[in-house]
Amino acid sequence: MKPPRxxxxxxxxxxxxxxxxxxxxxxxxxxxxxxxxxxxxxxxQGMEQAVATGLVTDRVSAxxxxxxxxxxxxxxxxxxxxxxxxxxxxxxxxxxxxxxxxDLFANRETKELRLEDRQMxxxxxxxxxxxxxxxxxxxxxxxxxxxxxxxSLAAVRWQIERPAMLLxxxxxxLENLVSVAVKLVPLGQTDGQRIxxxxxxxxxxxxxxxxxxxxxxxxxxxxxxxxxxxxxxTEYTRIFRS
Numbered sequence: 001m002k003p004p005r006x007x008x009x010x011x012x013x014x015x016x017x018x019x020x021x022x023x024x025x026x027x028x029x030x031x032x033x034x035x036x037x038x039x040x041x042x043x044x045q046g047m048e049q050a051v052a053t054g055l056v057t058d059r060v061s062a063x064x065x066x067x068x069x070x071x072x073x074x075x076x077x078x079x080x081x082x083x084x085x086x087x088x089x090x091x092x093x094x095x096x097x098x099x100x101x102x103d104l105f106a107n108r109e110t111k112e113l114r115l116e117d118r119q120m121x122x123x124x125x126x127x128x129x130x131x132x133x134x135x136x137x138x139x140x141x142x143x144x145x146x147x148x149x150x151x152s153l154a155a156v157r158w159q160i161e162r163p164a165m166l167l168x169x170x171x172x173x174l175e176n177l178v179s180v181a182v183k184l185v186p187l188g189q190t191d192g193q194r195i196x197x198x199x200x201x202x203x204x205x206x207x208x209x210x211x212x213x214x215x216x217x218x219x220x221x222x223x224x225x226x227x228x229x230x231x232x233x234t235e236y237t238r239i240f241r242s
Contacts, residue, residue: 004023020109020164026031027158028165031151038123038147040172043116044240045069047227051184052235059191062181066174067199069222071206076175077107078148079166079210079222084218085152086162097149105144107219109226112233112242121145122153133157166207174199180240 020028030036033181047065052058056065058226088096108114128136136153139145155165168172174196182192229242 001048019161020161022091024159024161025164027154028160028168031160032168032175034172035176036124036172037127040120040176041179043120043176043242044179044238045113045116045242046180046228046232047177047180048238048240048242049232049235050225052230053231055228056185059187060197062185062187063195063198065194066181068165068176068179069172069177069225070170070199071202073220073222073225074110074170074207075210075220076213077104077218079170079207080174080213080215080218082148082152082169083162083165083213084215085149085209086156086165089153089156094238101146102148104148106148107221108127109221110229110233113156113226113229116210116242117195118142118144121150128154158173163207165175167203167208171200172205176201183239201224 020064034041047056047062050065057061081100085097085100088094088100105114108117122140122142124147125136125139125145128150129140133154135157136150139150151169152165154160155162160168178192178199181187181195182189187195215216232238232242
């Protein structure tokens with residue numbers, strides 16, 4: 001099967017069926033870049049403990065782990081809430097932004113997962129202020145700032161379409177955790193790319209489903225990851241902060 005062709009016009013790029021302004025596409029790539037200074041590389045979201053306890057030992061088990069977290073966690077909670085945050089920022093409904101942000105933060109099941117979300121969210125807020133988005137300043141010192149809240153703010157203000165935002169958010173999450181697996185298991189770079197190829201194949205459908213999920217149906221709980229995250233807090237030696 002041939003890959004989809006890109007149809008180019010002076011002010012519009014069509015990427016996998018998503019219409020996006022070329023500058024907005026550049027901003028999306030900027031948000032999703034591993035060089036974005038938010039500290040994502042410092043977190044493994046429980047994978048370090050999964051490796052330490054022998055649950056993740058090779059490419060296949062790492063792939064299964066990531067696919068499970070993506071399908072039952074990110075796709076059921078973060079992605080649909082990201083959609084709702086996007087709509088709230090568009091409508092300038094700050095009360096709704098506040099509520100969604102608080103709900104998302106409350107769903108972080110351990111202390112280190114809450115710290116991860118807050119620290120990345122505040123780092124992105126500070127960066128956005130430096131890049132001219134003054135609205136982000138209010139989120140630089142909060143106790144419950146979430147990364148998705150600031151990611152969605154940037155997407156709206158930089159005119160990144162909602163489907164593209166979701167794809168970028170999910171991809172950057174996956175890419176970061178694949179790099180974690182490569183370091184921890186350890187895996188070769190080729191195995192890392194194989195995981196990216198296989199797991200990312202489900203991202204478009206999960207993003208589409210997230211856009212259709214009713215607010216009352218947004219819920220993601222990963223008990224196994226939560227237990228490993230709690231154990232990770234007291235692990236004697238560790239590389240990552242979660």
